[in-house]
Amino acid sequence: MTSGPLPVSAPRAPDSAHSDSAHPDAAGRLAGTLLPVASAAIDRRSAERADPSxxxxxxxxxxxxxxxxxxxxxxxxxxxxxxxxxxxxxxxxxxxxxxxxxxxxxxxxxxxxxxxxxxxxxxxxxxxxxxxxxxxxxxxxxxxxxxxxxxxxxxxxxxxxxxxxxxxxxxxxxxxxxxxxxxxxxHVRCPRCGAPTEVVHSGWVRRCPQDGSEHFPRTDPAIIVTVVGPDGRLLLGTGAQMRSTMYSTLAGFVEPGESLEQAVVREIAEEVGVRVTDCQYLGSQPWPFPASLMLGFTARTEDVAAEPDGAEVVRARWFEREELQAAVLSGEITLPSSISIARALIEHWFGGRIAEPAGTGR
Ligand SMILES: [Zn+2]
Structure with missing residues (x-):
């Protein structure tokens, strides 16, 4: 990885013609209305739950x-x-x-x-x-x-x-x-000695009775990115596992020893051969399938050609806003569901909700 520092760009206001419920907040981040899990505050009582009783x-x-x-x-x-x-x-x-x-x-x-x-x-x-x-x-x-x-x-x-x-x-x-x-x-066994572990801390730690080691739940960070081209168009791709009509944001796991910004640059280059800069964090979503934390970014590129790698991404396509909306309404393409950060990121770029064809749920 040879990329230099990635300056954080000032957020761009969405095109006012498209704005409704999806205004970014002052930091340019995803509005709470775009993510279904952003506003809930459940008190996990994490200091108390370690008590054995x-x-x-x-x-x-x-x-x-x-x-x-x-x-x-x-x-x-x-x-x-x-x-x-x-x-x-x-x-x-x-x-x-x-x-x-x-x-x-x-x-x-x-x-x-x-x-x-x-x-x-x-x-x-x-x-x-x-x-x-x-x-x-x-x-x-x-x-x-x-x-x-x-x-x-x-x-x-x-x-x-x-x-x-x-x-x-x-x-x-x-x-x-x-x-x-x-x-x-x-994670039912100890990774050090293989002994079955026991559940402690009200379910938030597993402890090995043989060597006393404690094991904590893990979360795997993954970046997910809207890539915006020099003409303001959005780059979306079809993953190898997706339906052929589906277009979504590009994403990938963060590797050990890698910053989030480095992961954004590496994954986009690997998947579609595009060099991105101006990487800006927009918000996150836990995605427990099985243990991901999706970290949403937007990044810019001066490249106009995108070459899918054929392995992780099989199609890549640039969209203007009107073009994307028309393609969704005609059924030519489908977008990720409203419960995903992928959809929230796409609508953040779009500047509002993207209408679905009549009779289809999101
Ligand atoms: Zn052990």
């Missing part, structure tokens, strides 16, 4: 609610998370993984829509010890101990399927639960 006390609390997960999906009641009173759960359910997620905001305006959930409620994640196979997405009612606690028609879903209709608090809970459950699933 903390989780037991929370589980005995009269108002504590449980978010159930199984096989990377959560229990839903219609379009809302199905939170159950923790005190009613079968003892067998609490023998598996239980993690303290946090205390819901005390402001009723930010309260959760889930039935029986008051502002200030403590919420725990309960991973069913015997994974329940969904049958056509619906929980099997008979034969599952405790299934009678679930509302009629309860179903399993993940953030990708259900995230678009969740409010910000629910989305934050589901992302946190998914991320920490994924980490536990893949």
């Amino acid at each position: 903390f989780l037991t006390g929370v589980l005995r609390g009269p108002g504590t609610m449980a978010l159930l997960v199984s096989q990377r999906r959560a229990a839903f009641d219609g379009e809302r998370l199905a939170l159950l009173p923790a005190g009613l759960l079968p003892a067998a359910w609490l023998e598996g993984l239980v993690v303290y997620l946090g205390r819901l905001p005390a402001d009723p305006a930010e309260a959760l829509a889930a039935e029986g959930t008051e502002p200030g409620t403590d919420v725990v994640l309960v991973a069913l010890p015997e994974p329940v196979e969904p049958v056509e997405g619906v929980l099997p009612e008979p034969a599952v101990p405790g299934a009678e606690l679930l509302p009629d028609g309860a179903r399993w879903a993940g953030f990708r399927e259900a995230g678009a209709v969740l409010d910000a608090v629910e989305a934050s809970l589901l992302i946190e639960a998914t991320a920490i459950a994924n980490w536990h699933e893949g």
Whole structure:
């Protein structure tokens, strides 16, 4: 890597003709309205949860609610998370993984829509010890101990399927639960000696009983970038794993020993052969599939040619604003869903919401 320092450029105001709900704030960052998880403030009580008796006390609390997960999906009641009173759960359910997620905001305006959930409620994640196979997405009612606690028609879903209709608090809970459950699933043994580790700190640390080492949940940083050309056009690409009509922002993982800005320059050069400068941070989004933290940037380039590498990116294309909107409305191309930072970054460049064809959800 030979690139020089990357000066932070002053934010450009979006074209006023396109502005509605997507004004950048004073720092030019993504407006809260563009990201579904930006505004929720769940108190994780991180100083208290290390106390060995903390989780037991929370589980005995009269108002504590449980978010159930199984096989990377959560229990839903219609379009809302199905939170159950923790005190009613079968003892067998609490023998598996239980993690303290946090205390819901005390402001009723930010309260959760889930039935029986008051502002200030403590919420725990309960991973069913015997994974329940969904049958056509619906929980099997008979034969599952405790299934009678679930509302009629309860179903399993993940953030990708259900995230678009969740409010910000629910989305934050589901992302946190998914991320920490994924980490536990893949880290049951000590990386030093191979012994099975035990869960401590209310689910936020795993400790090795053999050598005493402690292991903390990890998050993998990834950069995701809108590349803007000399004529103001936006460069989007189709990843090798994407549908052929999909165009999205370019992205990649940060390597050890690399700064975020260096990762932006390297990944864009690798994927489409474009040299970028003026790298500016815009906002972040946890993306727990399985453990990413997406760090959103915009960068500029003087290059006009983009050559996809054919491996990670199979197509690259420059768009003007009107051209992008027309291509979406005609169905020629599709963009990432509204729950993704990719969409928020694209709409940040666009200067407002991008309309979808009638009859299609986002
Ligand atoms: Zn060990």
